[in-house]
Amino acid sequence: MKDAERLYSNRSKEMKASEIREMLKIIQDPEIISFAGGMPSPDSFPYEEIERVAKNILREHGKVALQYGSTEGVIPFRKVIAKMAIKDGINIDHDNILITNGSQQALDMIGKIFLNHGDLAFVGLPTYLAAINAFKPYSKNLVGIPLDEEGMQVDLLEEKIRELAKKGITPKFVYVLPTYHNPAGTLMLEKRRKKIIDLACEYDLLVIEDDPYGKLRYEGDKVKPIKAFDDEEHVLYLGTSSKILCPGFRLGWSIGPKEIIRKMVIAKQSMDLCTNVFSQWIACEIFAKEDLLDHHIEEIIKLYRPRRDAMIKTMKECFPDGYKCTKPQGGLFMWVILPEGIDTKEMLPEAIKEKVAYISGKAFNVDGSGANTMRLNFSYSPEDTIEEGIKRLGRVIEKRI
Amino acid sequence: MKDAERLYSNRSKEMKASEIREMLKIIQDPEIISFAGGMPSPDSFPYEEIERVAKNILREHGKVALQYGSTEGVIPFRKVIAKMAIKDGINIDHDNILITNGSQQALDMIGKIFLNHGDLAFVGLPTYLAAINAFKPYSKNLVGIPLDEEGMQVDLLEEKIRELAKKGITPKFVYVLPTYHNPAGTLMLEKRRKKIIDLACEYDLLVIEDDPYGKLRYEGDKVKPIKAFDDEEHVLYLGTSSKILCPGFRLGWSIGPKEIIRKMVIAKQSMDLCTNVFSQWIACEIFAKEDLLDHHIEEIIKLYRPRRDAMIKTMKECFPDGYKCTKPQGGLFMWVILPEGIDTKEMLPEAIKEKVAYISGKAFNVDGSGANTMRLNFSYSPEDTIEEGIKRLGRVIEKRI
Numbered sequence: 001m002k003d004a005e006r007l008y009s010n011r012s013k014e015m016k017a018s019e020i021r022e023m024l025k026i027i028q029d030p031e032i033i034s035f036a037g038g039m040p041s042p043d044s045f046p047y048e049e050i051e052r053v054a055k056n057i058l059r060e061h062g063k064v065a066l067q068y069g070s071t072e073g074v075i076p077f078r079k080v081i082a083k084m085a086i087k088d089g090i091n092i093d094h095d096n097i098l099i100t101n102g103s104q105q106a107l108d109m110i111g112k113i114f115l116n117h118g119d120l121a122f123v124g125l126p127t128y129l130a131a132i133n134a135f136k137p138y139s140k141n142l143v144g145i146p147l148d149e150e151g152m153q154v155d156l157l158e159e160k161i162r163e164l165a166k167k168g169i170t171p172k173f174v175y176v177l178p179t180y181h182n183p184a185g186t187l188m189l190e191k192r193r194k195k196i197i198d199l200a201c202e203y204d205l206l207v208i209e210d211d212p213y214g215k216l217r218y219e220g221d222k223v224k225p226i227k228a229f230d231d232e233e234h235v236l237y238l239g240t241s242s243k244i245l246c247p248g249f250r251l252g253w254s255i256g257p258k259e260i261i262r263k264m265v266i267a268k269q270s271m272d273l274c275t276n277v278f279s280q281w282i283a284c285e286i287f288a289k290e291d292l293l294d295h296h297i298e299e300i301i302k303l304y305r306p307r308r309d310a311m312i313k314t315m316k317e318c319f320p321d322g323y324k325c326t327k328p329q330g331g332l333f334m335w336v337i338l339p340e341g342i343d344t345k346e347m348l349p350e351a352i353k354e355k356v357a358y359i360s361g362k363a364f365n366v367d368g369s370g371a372n373t374m375r376l377n378f379s380y381s382p383e384d385t386i387e388e389g390i391k392r393l394g395r396v397i398e399k400r401i
Numbered sequence: 402m403k404d405a406e407r408l409y410s411n412r413s414k415e416m417k418a419s420e421i422r423e424m425l426k427i428i429q430d431p432e433i434i435s436f437a438g439g440m441p442s443p444d445s446f447p448y449e450e451i452e453r454v455a456k457n458i459l460r461e462h463g464k465v466a467l468q469y470g471s472t473e474g475v476i477p478f479r480k481v482i483a484k485m486a487i488k489d490g491i492n493i494d495h496d497n498i499l500i501t502n503g504s505q506q507a508l509d510m511i512g513k514i515f516l517n518h519g520d521l522a523f524v525g526l527p528t529y530l531a532a533i534n535a536f537k538p539y540s541k542n543l544v545g546i547p548l549d550e551e552g553m554q555v556d557l558l559e560e561k562i563r564e565l566a567k568k569g570i571t572p573k574f575v576y577v578l579p580t581y582h583n584p585a586g587t588l589m590l591e592k593r594r595k596k597i598i599d600l601a602c603e604y605d606l607l608v609i610e611d612d613p614y615g616k617l618r619y620e621g622d623k624v625k626p627i628k629a630f631d632d633e634e635h636v637l638y639l640g641t642s643s644k645i646l647c648p649g650f651r652l653g654w655s656i657g658p659k660e661i662i663r664k665m666v667i668a669k670q671s672m673d674l675c676t677n678v679f680s681q682w683i684a685c686e687i688f689a690k691e692d693l694l695d696h697h698i699e700e701i702i703k704l705y706r707p708r709r710d711a712m713i714k715t716m717k718e719c720f721p722d723g724y725k726c727t728k729p730q731g732g733l734f735m736w737v738i739l740p741e742g743i744d745t746k747e748m749l750p751e752a753i754k755e756k757v758a759y760i761s762g763k764a765f766n767v768d769g770s771g772a773n774t775m776r777l778n779f780s781y782s783p784e785d786t787i788e789e790g791i792k793r794l795g796r797v798i799e800k801r802i
Contacts, residue, residue: 001635002605004660007573009539012514018670024471042464050467051459058452063443066451066647070425101502101651101673108672112538113413133671137513138410172408204403234402246467248678250502259405269419270534271509272502276677277649 010117014137018130019363027357033389034357035376038182038332044300044379045246049286057281069277071269072261073099073253077284081239081253084287088214089228090237090255098261098268099275103212103238103252107134109267110208110236114172115139120164122174124152126335126364126373128182128210131175143171144366149326151188152176154195161203173206173236178226180213180331183364183375187329193226200234206260207235213331215244215297218305220329233257241283243332244297249279304332310383311376311390318394320401332379335361337372342400344374350399356392411518415538419531420764428758434790435758436777439583439733445701445780446647450687458682470678472670473662474500474654478685482640482654485688489615490629491638491656499662499669500676504613504641504653508535510668511609511637514661515573516540521565523575525553527736527765527774529583529611532576544572545767550727552589553577555596562604574607574637579627581614581732584765584776588730594627601635607661608636614732616645616698619706621730634658642684644733645698650680709735711784712777712791719795721802733780736762738773743801745775751800757793 020036027034057065064074072078078094085092100106107130115121115138123131125144135142145157157174164171176196178188200207209226227237236256241249254264268274287293311334312327322339338344344360351357361373378386421437428435458466465475473479479495486493501507508531516522516539524532526545536543546558558575565572577597579589601608610627628638637657642650655665669675688694712735713728723740739745745761752758762774779787 001607001633001658001660004607004658006571007515007607008664009513009515009517009520011517012664012668015514015664015667015671017667037469039469042468045463045467047459047463047467051456054455054459055452058448058455062446062448066446066448066649067443068438068440068643068648101677104671105673112410113416114408114410116410116412119410130671130674137668137671170407206402206405206408232402242469247469248467250673250675250677257402257405259402263409263413263416266416266418267413267538270416270505270531270538272506272651273531274651276502276651276680278680279677 011137014140016133016136018133020129020359023357023359026352029355032352032355032357033381033385033392035378035389036357036359037380038377039380040243040247041303041380044303046286046296049292050282053282053285057278057285061281065278065281067277069274069280071265071274073097073275074277074280074284077280080284080287085255089224092255095258096255096261098254098264099280100252100254100268101272101275102242102247102250103210103240104130104134106238106252106254106264107131109264109271110173111135111138113263113267114206119172120169121172122157122160123366124176124181124184125367126183126361126370127175127366128177129363131210132366142366147181147184147186149186150192151178151181151184151186154192154199158199161199161205165203171205173208175208175210176226177210179211179223180216180328182213182331183333183359183361184335185326185328185331185333187220187223190223193223194229196226197229197234201232205234209235209237211238212240212243216301216304216332217330218301218308227255236260244293244300245283245286249283250276251279251283304379306383307378307381307386308334310386311378314387314390318391320394320398322401323397332377334376334378336374336376338374338397339401340372342397343371345371347396347400351393351396354392354396356389356396358393412538415541417534417537419534421530421760424758424760427753430756433753433756433758434782434786434793436779436790437758437760438781439778440781441644441648442704442781445704447687447697450693451683454683454686458679458686462682466679466682468678470675470681472666472675474498474676475678475681475685478681481685481688486656490625493656496659497656497662499655499665500681501653501655501669502673502676503643503651504611504639505531505535507639507653507655507665508532510665510672511574512536512539514664514668515607520573521570522573523558523561524767525577525582525585526768527584527762527771528576528767529578530764532611533767543767548582548585548587550587551593552579552582552585552587555593555600559600562600562606566604572606574609576609576611577627578611580612580624581617581729583614583732584734584760584762585736586727586729586732586734588621588624591624594624595630597627598630598635602633606635609639610636611639613641613644617702617705617733618731619702619709628656637661645694645701646684646687650684651677652680652684705733705780707784708779708782708787711787712779715788715791719792721795721799723802724798733778735777735779737775737777739775739798740802741773743798744772746772748797748801752794752797755793755797757790757797759794
């Protein structure tokens with residue numbers, strides 16, 4: 001074509017290449033120790049179980065498992081997910097559930113269904129990068145609410161909502177990651193969760209609760225999802241099998257009010273008809289055996305906890321003074337705040353030269369703040385690699401002090 | 402929530418439940434003979450081959466096949482698709498290819514990337530229903546170009562483009578299904594395909610060539626895809642494994658100019674990160690064995706050809722005079738034009754009462770025409786079932802004459 005540019009929609013000009021996914025290409029070099037991705041360890045995948053179950057499914061349910069499926073998702077799979085949710089205190093049935101192509105697809109749908117150009121939505125400061133990228137093509141008006149050690153500061157959220165209400169502005173939704181936050185690693189306690197529900201009831205707000213890491217708890221008490229307190233149905237809850245089974249299956253689930261799930265189903269019909277049916281059947285059979293799944297999750301925790309600990313310990317030993325770091329009770333990420341004046345994005349090429357990679361924190365902040373922050377993933381590499389990588393990173397930071 | 406309605410985007414008000422997918426729910430009754438869906442026969446799925454290959458993949462490539470994959474798609478799979486395309490006369494390499502979650506996802510992406518509210522795009526009269534539903538949330542301004550026995554009437558398209566050019570209006574794209582059209586069953590011959598390329602070059606047009614059925618040829622000569630004549634890169638070609646392997650894997654591929662593929666990759670990053678990786682690896686290994694795939698497609702053709710023939714023969718015997726029907730040389734669908742005055746949508750409840758189902762044709766026409774038309778699928782049911790269904794349908798039509 002001579003000029004494709006003139007054919008693009010305004011929306012597509014807001015589509016940004018994800019810093020993480022672009023980074024994953026740069027760090028193909030096997031000598032680089034990468035803390036950049038958010039990948040589970042391949043040692044956590046239940047290969048033999050999947051092989052056994054896949055064979056079974058093909059023999060017992062092949063005709064339906066290889067055919068088009070319903071847009072809502074495979075019914076037995078949605079029933080198993082409903083059972084898991086009920087165990088977490090979420091009072092729903094399978095008609096409240098839509099299976100998506102990873103929970104990322106739900107984020108795109110939420111943008112598509114709720115955001116007109118210019119509409120306002122709340123996110124955390126920082127928040128999940130790919131949520132920002134999913135929402136922005138629909139509306140750039142994302143307002144960040146700062147986090148503290150317990151996640152989103154709900155009193156600041158309340159202030160903002162009040163201000164907007166005075167101006168007659170309706171926020172379309174609040175997007176929160178209350179459990180082992182990506183990137184911040186924080187855990188929101190029950191009191192604050194209930195406060196979000198109170199606000200939602202008072203202002204008839206829609207709350208998007210993204211919970212990919214809830215099951216990966218290394219210490220501390222279990223805290224119920226916000227959705228568990230949601231008696232008046234203000235919460236759309238997003239779950240995924242990526243961190244407890246494997247990401248290659250691309251399976252996510254949205255749990256919400258039937259009216260909103262129905263809207264999402266209609267959107268999905270024209271987006272991709274249905275989610276991969278074969279993988280839904282495999283995941284269904286694995287998740288249906290509760291003991292097996294619980295045991296498998298226990299194994300993943302045993303794998304990741306020492307990795308987290310190794311990262312924290314080596315940081316203490318090798319990072320120059322003046323940095324701050326969350327000690328996440330679960331999940332995959334650590335959030336590091338370096339002394340003011342250090343720009344982690346500027347520092348990155350040096351780090352790559354020293355064969356270590358991370359994601360600089362600015363990309364996670366819709367207001368462009370956080371130049372001195374970075375996100376480190378601790379799930380992917382074994383302890384000795386983590387120790388070596390953190391040592392390298394310490395040397396790179398040292399030079400900037 | 403008290404009032405979710407006020408939170409929806411304008412776009413979401415254009416999202417319509419697909420008539421086909423809604424119909425699929427109505428016709429759960431096993432006594433109903435359905436010509437409504439577009440499903441391949443479950444007898445066409447290579448169960449044993451998939452079982453063998455899945456086991457292999459898990460053992461040989463499990464670590465990558467269960468992990469997140471690149472947004473573009475698994476490289477060996479894209480290389481196999483490139484090889485298949487080259488055999489069809491399409492001169493590209495794997496960097497021209499993006500793997501999508503079924504080719505339906507590509508249709509949604511095309512809407513998202515190209516259509517501002519109000520933008521104009523051309524489609525056939527009739528055209529694929531789910532393409533209409535994919536484009537409409539982005540822009541309702543879809544202009545239909547009538548089809549004749551050889552598919553889209555390109556001279557009428559040319560006239561429209563000229564008119565628009567005079568008014569300074571740029572059509573964003575032309576969406577065509579040149580090979581065994583859904584729903585019309587038509588085949589566009591080479592001369593007309595080349596004419597589309599001429600127009601594309603003259604007006605710097607983007608052409609979307611949707612080709613899910615090209616390999617299912619029951620008679621007549623093979624005609625090259627429009628993309629094979631596309632020396633100046635105006636064509637984005639959409640393929641899928643749904644009709645030659647199985648739909649449950651949700652695998653589609655877009656083949657186009659690198660610039661547009663790159664734009665689609667960025668869009669997909671925030672839409673679902675990547676397509677199901679495990680299924681890409683399985684399809685890759687099956688497609689890599691050309692002889693095996695060719696043989697498998699030959700088997701599918703052997704299965705479907707007599708079904709098509711049975712449908713045509715029984716129609717001749719049992720339908721009252723005055724109907725017209727395409728004799729499709731390939732694909733899955735027959736398009737029936739009943740005498741003026743018969744409204745197939747009104748007739749549908751009667752048909753359901755007689756335990757036979759179809760899709761009324763109006764839904765496929767963006768201008769609301771075609772009340773007397775209907776689409777019949779012949780791939781799903783065996784011959785005797787088709788004969789019985791067509792007899793029932795004949796009786797229903799008889800009453801309307």
